[in-house]
Amino acid sequence: MAGDRAALAGYGAGRTMDDDDLHDDDPAAEQDLLVVLKLSNRQMGTHQEREALEAFADELEAAITAAGVGEYDGDELGGGECTLFFCGPDVDKLLFVLQPLLKRSPLCRGGHLVRMVATEGGGFASQRQPI
Numbered sequence: 001m002a003g004d005r006a007a008l009a010g011y012g013a014g015r016t017m018d019d020d021d022l023h024d025d026d027p028a029a030e031q032d033l034l035v036v037l038k039l040s041n042r043q044m045g046t047h048q049e050r051e052a053l054e055a056f057a058d059e060l061e062a063a064i065t066a067a068g069v070g071e072y073d074g075d076e077l078g079g080g081e082c083t084l085f086f087c088g089p090d091v092d093k094l095l096f097v098l099q100p101l102l103k104r105s106p107l108c109r110g111g112h113l114v115r116m117v118a119t120e121g122g123g124f125a126s127q128r129q130p131i
Contacts, residue, residue: 070094
């Protein structure tokens with residue numbers, strides 16, 4: 001799921017796809033974390049807001065890359081929200097690195113996190129929590 005999205009999101013940005021990117025046989029090995037931020041309007045936010053979000057996403061990506069806890073999979077804008085996608089082998093480690101940055105940013109006011117966690121039945125469930 002996220003492995004395929006990560007492979008496609010990184011393609012063309014100096015990264016090449018290989019079989020491991022496209023055929024992740026162990027989905028429990030990768031956990032997803034979504035950061036959902038409110039925008040100032042019901043569409044895609046303002047130009048200035050989008051620029052600030054892009055710079056913020058770069059800062060978050062640099063932090064998790066430096067810590068070696070995961071990767072940034074990109075973003076989606078629309079419906080008055082910006083969703084930043086992260087994944088890694090341990091969502092708690094991702095949170096440990098991201099939480100201080102998220103808490104200090106005014107962009108995160110009113111935002112929330114969505115943790116995608118594996119269930120006993122082999123599926124996934126989402127857990128929503130405030131930033």
